[in-house]
Amino acid sequence: MRRLLTAAAVPLLLGGAAFAQTAPATVDEVAQPGGTLPDNPEIVLVQVADGFNDPTNVANAGDGSGRIFVTERAGRVQVVDTDGNVAEEPYIDLTAINPLGSNVLTAFVEQGLYSIAFDPNFSENGYVYLHYASLPFNGDGMILRVTAENPSDNAISSDQINASAKVIMRIEQPYYNHNGGQIAFGPDGYLYIGSGDGGWEGDPLQAGKDLATPLGKILRIDVNVEDTRAYAIPEDNPFREASKERLMVLFGITEEEFATIRTKAEPEIWAYGVRNPYEFAFDPETGDLFIADVGQNHWEEIIYQPASSTGGEYYGWPDMEAAYCHPMTGDPAQSDCAVVGVLPAAMYPHNRAYPGAPETDEGGCSVQGFGVANYAGMKGVYLAGDWCSGRVYGLGWDGSAWQLQEMMQTGMQFTAGGYDEDNNVLAVNANNFYLADQGPDANPPGSLWRVMKKGDEPEGATLAKTVQ
């Protein structure tokens, strides 16, 4: 069984199909802005620390230290203590491990150090995992493991990084955008990887639905293997058996059985048909998975995958953009198009919801997920920010339907989020928009924020400015 709570989820599904928390079956069931979460929770963003250069993600070590680790695009990881103090020296500095220069490519604003994940046994083995655009490998996505000599240290030296570096995976990147980013361990102990469709626009490689490429996928691997191997394929990965070479038997085989043969499928694939899953997060209480899948010209989407999933879902890209057929050619209400794959739980529009649509101010341009809140009046609410509109949305299940509620609108350009050790939801914002990018160390700095219940903020705390 994949996740701890699978057994509990099954009776729920059997007992009350109409009210089970599940992915929408029809377009009408996909939540859009304007919804109301149960108990209408009110939150604030409290500044934990500031002065980060293009922060791209945030994580904790799970070692009881309370430390928070912020990745910076240039290739550095900064460590924040429980009082919000940022250590003077970076925890990890990938710009200083190669005598020929930085090891991280940041030439395009979507490139750089994407994320960090700590091994579930970090306090014993010191394993730290990083995902970044490699400069020596022309921007390929490098998933690297380094080992902290002493897990309680506040820095891993360049020498130690080089001495301990183990390449887990290198994902070839054909274009400079849509590199995905998030890596995180699931409740099952496997490493999940958000892998973008490779870039350009419109998925020219049709990577999202091509099982022969790791691009446009959520990958799932077992890194708990001997050091002579990079990783192992979990036994219950959905295409593990399908991808095996085998002897051919033509007669006495049902069509359904033939359909399980996918010899070109990459066995690392957990789910497919995502465009740019820069952020995803597991609900710390239920193990449910939410994926913030960045959309193209018209819609952003948030995917829900229940903890009971056995993987293999097709989330539609590039056949679908959120709940509509891609490419969009006009008003989807006028189009006769069948839903392909599994629909997202929620979606919100760009300034034009389809070609020729009137301008709207309901949404944004790029969804950046934070994490799932089980506090502050929220139960299983996935919080996500938008890179353009500065909005913060909460996505939750109200007992019979998905609700997408705008929680606040800020002046910030959100890039990502994560959790502290108490499972409070964190967020980071940067100031590095496309043409205004002056380089990862030259843009105006960004900050680290913690989501708190409105009214619970400490005295004197700096709160995010919001539309009043």
Place this chain on the structure above:
Amino acid sequence: MVARQRILMLGVAAFAVGTASFWPPAAQAASDGQAATAAEAGAEGGSAAEDAAGAAASTADLPRAEDGKILFRDALTDEPLEFTYRPDQTITPAVEEFHQTGRNPYSGDSAAMAEGEKSYKKLCQACHLADGSGRIGPSLNDDEWVRARTDTEVGRFEIIYGGGAGAMQAFGQRIDQDEILKIMAYIDTFRGEGTAAPASN
């Protein structure tokens, strides 16, 4: 002071009602607040409406700080805007004049607009497009503004300098105020303005 300012914006608020655009931040703040004062102003009689009609041109009526300079406001929160970015920049005579009058001295100045065009292509075009028709950011080529106050040069300056929502960052962190005024002069050309001297009514 705040109430006075809102009354002056009456005409603009009425104009903004019903417009829809990508960039909302102050939209709700501005139109909500101003809608309320619109009713108050209406109750007071017609003089406020006349003031409002002439507000854009009649800069003497703009709200001012104690030092007599224009009182700029944060587009997101509507709180007073503080000029703390880039403290080492040169405050040019044009910037000084703008803070005094609320009128962009570069408006219609072809040399300044040419410089503004260069900056626009570097910093603004990715979101607002080369012709100002907007994509990620709202359109700039018509007279419909999400934030009512953006109908004025003061309002446009506030958003560019102090930022709005999300990706509309505080460009005052990146460029000097003088450059912002030049960009504003260039942006005027999208609406067919700024090609001649400012109207004098």
